[in-house]
Amino acid sequence: MKKTITFKNMARQLKADLGGKDSYRGVTLTYTWLANQFGHFSLGFIPAFIAFLIMKPHMAPARASLNAACLISGTWLVFETINFLWPLTLGRKGGVKSYVFQPAWGNVAFDTITDLLFFWLGAFFCSLLCYDTPLARGVVMVTATLILYPAYYWYLTKMYLQAPGYPFQFRxxxxxxxxxxxxxxxxxxxxxxxxxxxxxxxxxxxxxxxxxxxxxxxxxxxxxxxxxxxxxxxxxxxxxxxxxxxxxxxxxxxxxxxxxxxxxxxxxxxxxxxxxxxxxxxxxxxxxxxxxxxxxxxxxxxxxxxxxxxxxxxxxxxxxxxxxxxxxxxxxxxxxxxxxxxxxxxxxxxxxxxxxxxxxxxx
Missing domain, CATH: 3.40.50.300 (P-loop containing nucleotide triphosphate hydrolases)
Incomplete structure (x- = not known):
């Protein structure tokens, strides 16, 4: 019978990724994915906090916190849209027709959405800490809930990708x-x-x-x-x-x-x-x-x-x-x-x- 990855396997891998020092054991694809998403969260949180500090002297704290979160979230939405479409279409010589095998567009789009959810979670979590508003609280709760399945899917996918021992990463x-x-x-x-x-x-x-x-x-x-x-x-x-x-x-x-x-x-x-x-x-x-x-x-x-x-x-x-x-x-x-x-x-x-x-x- 062919093997699949179980929740027990995932829990064991997560424990290994969160503990120990990568300086002597190296890093896995799952560890890299976790670090990448923490980076996305931070790139939502830190710019939003800086924007809040800039806006705060010019408007009410509640409004400044929400405006900062919305500004950073919108900026990342534009950036990720360009990052998704440009390198794979207009920025590629020959465009979409140049591919022998078309990219898995749905898979790449799902990855882009996952990144955006982490950006937005970081931005509105910052807004919530700067000034507690019902809107920020609601966005954080909804975004955190929506992230659960993508986080499970991608972490599981990374396990399927690292287990074979491929010599390089290539689609x-x-x-x-x-x-x-x-x-x-x-x-x-x-x-x-x-x-x-x-x-x-x-x-x-x-x-x-x-x-x-x-x-x-x-x-x-x-x-x-x-x-x-x-x-x-x-x-x-x-x-x-x-x-x-x-x-x-x-x-x-x-x-x-x-x-x-x-x-x-x-x-x-x-x-x-x-x-x-x-x-x-x-x-x-x-x-x-x-x-x-x-x-x-x-x-x-x-x-x-x-x-x-x-x-x-x-x-x-x-x-x-x-x-x-x-x-x-x-x-x-x-x-x-x-x-x-x-x-x-x-x-x-x-x-x-x-x-x-x-x-x-x-x-």
Whole structure:
């Protein structure tokens, strides 16, 4: 059975984020999200307090406190609206039509609304402290109530994003190539939107063709949808084939066998390395470890897997060989998808503008 994150897992993660020193243990995505939202609250509170001090000598304290909160809240509304629309549309070369994969607009809009709620809560909480008015009290109560679900959703989402161990933060709308066939885009969307388990996507291509970026981007979108995922290199996975499942610690929410999405990177390097270091037959030999053969085969068969391999061509028939290997362990042919990136050269692989950063993991 595939694993999900429970309230107990969230409570344990929250306890870890709120206690201890990050100077020696590092920071997590959940900790970063908490710090980010505290920053949004502070950027509502502090400017509102400064504005109140400026307005107070010129008007009644009650009016000054409300005007300051409204001024700062309105300023952040305008700023966030521009910050949401400009980098992703008018400020991007080619505009909306330049995306190979459209951004998850609803997801980004929800993130923007969440930020605004924290801005407004900070501004009107400041107003309430400066001068207690029914309006400020009401706005604080309503805003604090509205924040509850977004806070739960985003904290949970950050847990789904940090558990896989992705090597970098990258969303699908950031991945671009100069040319990609419409059928290839449909193939990726088919893998993304499939409601059945046991789908397998093979990504072939040479060095710098964007295989890893694309695999991470696809898996990231599924993590944001709250699918349990694991990212690993082939070398690490070979050792994991021999391990028994142990996901009872705070650091291990699920093992590769209990994940819904598995990304296997660096199975073979591709050009300029011509030789395939691992063949499909050799890979199956690792799968069939003496004590874990059956559970390894079942896990691979029933998990959605992204395979990142080297070059493929008509003579080598790598795609056919790997599909035959999966078929031998019970994977149906119509659940195997193959995409060759050899003819696709990313236009800006790994390049991220500020707007694209906003699009990726702050949401």
């Amino acid at each position: 699908l709308s950031q991945w671009s190539t100069e040319h990609i066939a419409p059928e290839d885009i449909k193939l990726i969307k088919r893998f993304l939107d499939s409601n059945t388990m046991g789908m397998h996507l093979f990504l072939f291509g040479p060095k710098n063709s964007g295989k890893t970026s694309l695999s991470v981007a696809i898996a990231t979108e599924l993590s944001i949808r709250h699918y349990s995922a694991i990212y690993t290199s082939a070398m690490k996975l070979y050792c994991m084939f021999f391990e028994q499942d142990d996901d009872n610690t705070a650091d291990v929410l699920w093992t590769w066998r209990k994940a819904s999405i598995l990304v296997i990177d660096d199975i073979n390097p591709g050009d300029p390395v011509k030789e395939d270091l691992i063949t499909s037959e050799r890979f199956l030999g690792f799968v069939d470890a003496l004590s874990t053969r059956d559970i390894n085969r079942t896990a691979l068969k029933d998990t959605n897997v992204i395979w990142v391999l080297g070059n493929d061509d008509k003579d080598r028939k790598l795609s056919a060989n790997w599909q035959d290997m999966l078929y031998s362990i019970g994977v149906e042919r119509d659940k195997m998808l193959s995409l060759n990136l050899q003819r696709h050269v990313p236009a800006a692989r790994g390049a991220r503008s500020k707007g694209e950063y906003d699009l990726q993991m702050q949401s």
